Amino acid sequence: MANPREPRVSPFLAFFGDAEKAMNRYVGLIENSQIVSVERYGPGEVGKEGTVKIAAFTLNGQRVMCNDIPGEHNWTFTPAVSLYVENSDEEALAKYFEVLSKKGKVLMPLNEYPFSKKFAWVEDEFGVSWQLNITE
Numbered sequence: 556m557a558n559p560r561e562p563r564v565s566p567f568l569a570f571f572g573d574a575e576k577a578m579n580r581y582v583g584l585i586e587n588s589q590i591v592s593v594e595r596y597g598p599g600e601v602g603k604e605g606t607v608k609i610a611a612f613t614l615n616g617q618r619v620m621c622n623d624i625p626g627e628h629n630w631t632f633t634p635a636v637s638l639y640v641e642n643s644d645e646e647a648l649a650k651y652f653e654v655l656s657k658k659g660k661v662l663m664p665l666n667e668y669p670f671s672k673k674f675a676w677v678e679d680e681f682g683v684s685w686q687l688n689i690t691e
Contacts, residue, residue, distance in 0.1 A: 565611075566638065568621040568683060571631075574607035577681045578621055584654050585614045585640070586647075601625045614638070634662055634676070637684035643691070648673060651687050655679045 570577060575593070582588040591611040596602035602625035609622050619638075642648050652665045658680035665675035665687070673689035 563618070565618045565620050568619065568632075569624045570607070570621060570681060571628075572603070572606060572623050573681050574610060574621045574623045577679075577683065578607075578610060578612050580654070580679075581614055581619075582612055584651060587615045588613055591618070596623075596625070632678075632682040632684060634678060634684040637676070637686050639686045639688070641688050641690045643689065645673060645689060648675075648687055648689055651685070652677065655685050655687075 568574070568577070578590060578593075582590055589612065591613060593610040594608045596604055596606050596608045598604055600608070602608055602623060606623035607621065609620065611618060611620050613619070640648075640651060642651070649665065652675045656675075656677040656679070660678040661675070662678060662684070663674065663676040665673065668674050671688050672691070675687045676684070677687070678684050
């Protein structure tokens with residue numbers, strides 16, 4: 556357990572209205588995952604009422620934060636930063652690939668590469684980039 560006085564570092568995903576949908580998809584896909592907390596924008600706040608002001612969830616124990624960014628922005632996710640998932644179960648890896656690439660974009664198909672027996676890189680429908688790798 557980390558010392559509570561030490562900093563906690565977590566990936567943070569900023570969405571444009573899809574935070575809850577994305578969070579539910581990820582938690583439903585990755586084993587041993589759960590939504591920890593969700594705070595929503597209320598009436599008169601800067602964000603659209605009912606959308607995610609701040610939320611925390613875990614993906615197989617890894618804490619991830621997210622929200623719905625209020626207003627318009629000139630940026631979105633980039634594949635230069637991705638969530639890297641390793642699994643020794645080829646069926647599970649294929650399922651991750653199928654679910655995450657549906658309505659998304661395949662950057663590298665699920666295949667054998669010189670650096671991996673089975674690897675894929677996808678951008679899901681929300682714009683989040685995922686690297687999926689089989690472990691021996």
